[in-house]
Amino acid sequence: MNILYFHQYFKTPQEPGGTRSYWIAKELIGRGHKVTIITASSQFTKQVHETIVDGINVIYIQESYNQEMGFYRRLKAFCRFMYKSTKIGLKYSDVDLVIATSTPLTIGVPALMLKWLKKVPYIFEVRDLWPEVPIQMGAIKNPLLIKVTKFFEKIIYQNATHVVSLSPGMRDGVIKYIPYEKTSMIPNMAKKDEFWPREKNYKLMKELGLNQDSFKIIHFGALGLANGIESVIETAELLKNDFTIEFVFLGGGAMESRIKEKIELLSLKNVKLLGRYPMRETSEIVNFCDVSLVSFLNLPILSTNSPNKLFDSLSAGKPIIVNSAGWTKDLVEDYVCGFYVNFDAPSDLVEKIKFLQKNTHIQLSMGEQSRSLALNKFDKTILCKEFGDIVEKIESQKYSLNYKN
Structure with a gap:
């Protein structure tokens, strides 16, 4: 099959960011399909730059985007x-299937156009429930705009041949509009060969200005409004006189400058903002930290999230502390690989950190549970296969229909 794959934020393992689409594309190519990804980038001077990346045909469209942008610039x-x-996308004449992965919800438009104008079926992947996320976060307030965006969401789901959601909560949001049978739940992926337990890189630790003997809590990924990092900074403030504990942040986003200001205002020496790193360096840093x-934020819609950092932390063999009272809470508690803490009670996070620091055997046991869960349930080889099976089921149904006609 010739597959056209729309993903505005496509990243390779050599770039900072989520690589789910890369691994899915590699799986599909391994099954004999041709995959063309259409994505955005500001690194090329040409308006459209086409290249081959690890066997994937990638079309980069000149379009600036970063996490520091406000809602309307985004x-x-x-x-x-x-x-x-x-x-x-409409220029392609031999497309057999379209895959469109959100966010944003607008990524569904090229998929809709190819279906309506060229009769090409599409799979829509829901990584966040839009527009409900910006509505609950207060970014969309206009009643008419809310009504229009929710109608648009419904149209996208109803026209999809299949919808893949990344969490049970997201799937619940989708089946309000379409039958359960037209949906699947494939969460974000652990990457056992990219994140794994090993000897600590003390040389890198020293280069980054970290204390070799401290108990390190890491948060890696976006530092956006949705992440509620200011609550974590309140926890760090409660521990500012405990020099045995350090908070390490990797990544960037809209809240990065505000977080820096707060750290300076509170004179927090126990918080390190290290910026963005490609996967290899991120893996090294996560490995020498103790807890992920x-x-x-404490919003109902954000409890449906399926964050990359959770699954990479599982793969890295780390105890995980979550503060969303959704399926991630159930996951860490049911599999005894971490703790849930109350977002609105920074002292709760302090208590769990101190507990793990003092009880090394529990910390190690939780880390082993995390790694086991990554290997046996959430590794990308398992979940990419599930996605590939959905694609080939659609392919077989299409050929069966053509044969009958």
């Missing part, structure tokens, strides 16, 4: 990419 970037990607923290 929306403008989304709409520009929507228009440009639709225009390019997955933080989100």
